[in-house]
Amino acid sequence: MIQLTxxxxxxGAKAAVxxxxxxxxPAGRSVGILGANxxxxxxxxxxxxxxxxxxxxxxxVLEFNPRRRETALYQDLYLVPEESELPAISALTYIKxxxxxxxxxDYSQCTLLLAKFSxxxxxxxxxxxxxxxxxxIVAFALSTGARVILMDEPTNGLDIPSxxxxxxxxxxxQTEEQTLLICTHQVRDLESIIDSVVMMNEGSAHWFDLAExxxxxxxxxxxxxxxxxxxxxxxxxxxxxxxxxxxxxxxDIDLEMLFNTFHQNYPGLMAAVAQEQxx
Amino acid sequence: MNPTIVYQLxxxxxxxxxxxxxxxxGLTWLIATAVVLLTNIGSVGSFDNYxxxxxxxxxxxxxxxxxxxxxxEYKQERSATQWLMLPASSFEKWLSSFLTSFLxxxxxxxxxxxxxxxxxxxxxxxxxxNLVPIFNPFGHDALLLLKLYVWVHPVLFFSAIYFKKxxxxxxxxxxxxxxxxxxxxxxxxxxxxxxxxxxASVQDFQTQARAVEVLRIGNFLEIxxxxxxxxxxxxTQMVSTILTLLYFSFFWLMSFLRFKEVEL
Numbered sequence: 434m435i436q437l438t439x440x441x442x443x444x445g446a447k448a449a450v451x452x453x454x455x456x457x458x459p460a461g462r463s464v465g466i467l468g469a470n471x472x473x474x475x476x477x478x479x480x481x482x483x484x485x486x487x488x489x490x491x492x493x494v495l496e497f498n499p500r501r502r503e504t505a506l507y508q509d510l511y512l513v514p515e516e517s518e519l520p521a522i523s524a525l526t527y528i529k530x531x532x533x534x535x536x537x538x539d540y541s542q543c544t545l546l547l548a549k550f551s552x553x554x555x556x557x558x559x560x561x562x563x564x565x566x567x568x569x570i571v572a573f574a575l576s577t578g579a580r581v582i583l584m585d586e587p588t589n590g591l592d593i594p595s596x597x598x599x600x601x602x603x604x605x606x607q608t609e610e611q612t613l614l615i616c617t618h619q620v621r622d623l624e625s626i627i628d629s630v631v632m633m634n635e636g637s638a639h640w641f642d643l644a645e646x647x648x649x650x651x652x653x654x655x656x657x658x659x660x661x662x663x664x665x666x667x668x669x670x671x672x673x674x675x676x677x678x679x680x681x682x683x684x685d686i687d688l689e690m691l692f693n694t695f696h697q698n699y700p701g702l703m704a705a706v707a708q709e710q711x712x
Numbered sequence: 713m714n715p716t717i718v719y720q721l722x723x724x725x726x727x728x729x730x731x732x733x734x735x736x737x738g739l740t741w742l743i744a745t746a747v748v749l750l751t752n753i754g755s756v757g758s759f760d761n762y763x764x765x766x767x768x769x770x771x772x773x774x775x776x777x778x779x780x781x782x783x784x785e786y787k788q789e790r791s792a793t794q795w796l797m798l799p800a801s802s803f804e805k806w807l808s809s810f811l812t813s814f815l816x817x818x819x820x821x822x823x824x825x826x827x828x829x830x831x832x833x834x835x836x837x838x839x840x841x842n843l844v845p846i847f848n849p850f851g852h853d854a855l856l857l858l859k860l861y862v863w864v865h866p867v868l869f870f871s872a873i874y875f876k877k878x879x880x881x882x883x884x885x886x887x888x889x890x891x892x893x894x895x896x897x898x899x900x901x902x903x904x905x906x907x908x909x910x911x912a913s914v915q916d917f918q919t920q921a922r923a924v925e926v927l928r929i930g931n932f933l934e935i936x937x938x939x940x941x942x943x944x945x946x947x948t949q950m951v952s953t954i955l956t957l958l959y960f961s962f963f964w965l966m967s968f969l970r971f972k973e974v975e976l
Contacts, residue, residue, distance in 0.1 A: 504804075
């Protein structure tokens with residue numbers, strides 16, 4: 434369980450990244466964090482991992498305040514940073530040295546994942562390519578047994594087959610009690626992994642359950658005959674719209690459409706979601 | 713505080729860069745051997761000479777190791793994330809660095825001992841002067857070096873976490889500045905206390921001092937013609953103990969607080 438209450442953060446007096454973010458993410462979900470550049474996705478990840486202090490509001494991760502940096506929290510919280518410097522030791526030595534800090538670490542799963550990712554365990558980490566390093570860190574993260582795994586742009590540096598492998602591996606190895614928060618610009622990389630999404634802009638953030646969302650809004654191809662159009666755009670010359678209200682046969686919601694609606698018609702989207710929920 | 717976690721942190725830190733550890737030990741061994749040999753060839757030296765040189769070498773190595781390698785994992789953002797998020801408390805992380813910093817001197821003493829053995833081997837092989845006394849890493853001289861290290865440790869350890877970039881140069885600069893300020897302060901204090909005596913020439917002062925044999929200031933400072941001595945009294949012992957405790961606890965506590973600040 435992750436909870437943000439009126440969360441605000443600013444770098445210096447006049448550089449507010451965001452203010453008043455409030456949301457709750459239930460446990461055991463795969464969540465994509467989407468937002469425009471500079472909206473504070475990485476800052477949010479750092480706040481959740483206790484690397485930054487909020488300038489206002491509160492953060493709670495697994496009922497811990499991350500800023501207290503408690504050992505018990507870090508045994509259950511792992512961050513895959515966007516950039517990391519790995520030591521000049523082999524992957525297997527790294528696992529031996531650092532796995533001891535995670536009581537639920539699964540060594541056999543880790544070596545299995547390394548083999549799946551074609552990462553040579555005997556090779557020095559500094560000698561691996563960027564993509565190989567990312568795969569190694571993801572394999573390590575999934576093996577820690579942490580209940581919350583934060584990933585900041587995990588698919589950066591991965592080639593197309595590796596992205597597919599990454600998606601398959603995450604789906605196959607995420608446990609029921611594990612919550613994944615994946616922050617990315619590359620929406621398409623996430624679509625098959627995530628079951629919910631956090632959309633962010635400067636003033637607000639909202640958690641959408643992608644399974645529930647089609648009951649509240651619909652994606653309509655072609656002209657819209659009824660309902661309130663929340664957002665519309667042309668795709669290959671044909672209009673595609675997000676419309677308030679569900680259909681008898683729920684439609685898939687395109688994440689890019691949802692993202693654009695969130696940014697261009699936030700009040701309308703929120704009203705549609707709230708109305709359908711009977712709030 | 714979990715001692716096992718502290719031990720694992722030490723292993724993780726040292727095991728993350730085994731090449732550096734081996735390289736530094738090798739370099740110290742080579743330099744110490746060269747110093748022993750050169751001093752031995754230059755003069756038929758007694759072991760006291762080596763001790764002074766080893767003292768300087770220890771200070772240099774201590775500053776190099778503590779300044780450049782202690783806490784370095786927390787100074788680069790890319791590596792810091794990994795270390796900051798390791799499941800261990802701030803105290804355990806600080807303590808692992810603290811304990812590791814004392815390995816420096818222990819390794820140094822062993823390496824110096826090996827260096828004297830190596831020097832003897834070379835002397836025997838090539839007939840370069842006399843044999844060198846073997847440095848005993850558990851003997852009296854080693855204890856003196858250990859004491860020297862312990863005394864400089866609080867300042868160097870604090871500066872290792874305080875200065876993010878080029879800690880060695882900054883520490884040396886800051887210590888030099890402190891020394892100058894301290895000398896000026898001491899000079900002015902002596903001038904204030906003994907101004908009348910010193911206003912005459914040094915020769916007059918010595919004559920005067922000799923005439924009365926011992927000049928006493930309070931009941932703890934004695935000035936003779938030859939030297940200045942602090943008389944050990946209960947008061948001076950208490951003051952020196954308190955000052956020593958303050959010195960160690962101040963810098964070690966500050967290093968911990970600074971580490972916490974870096975973490976936050």
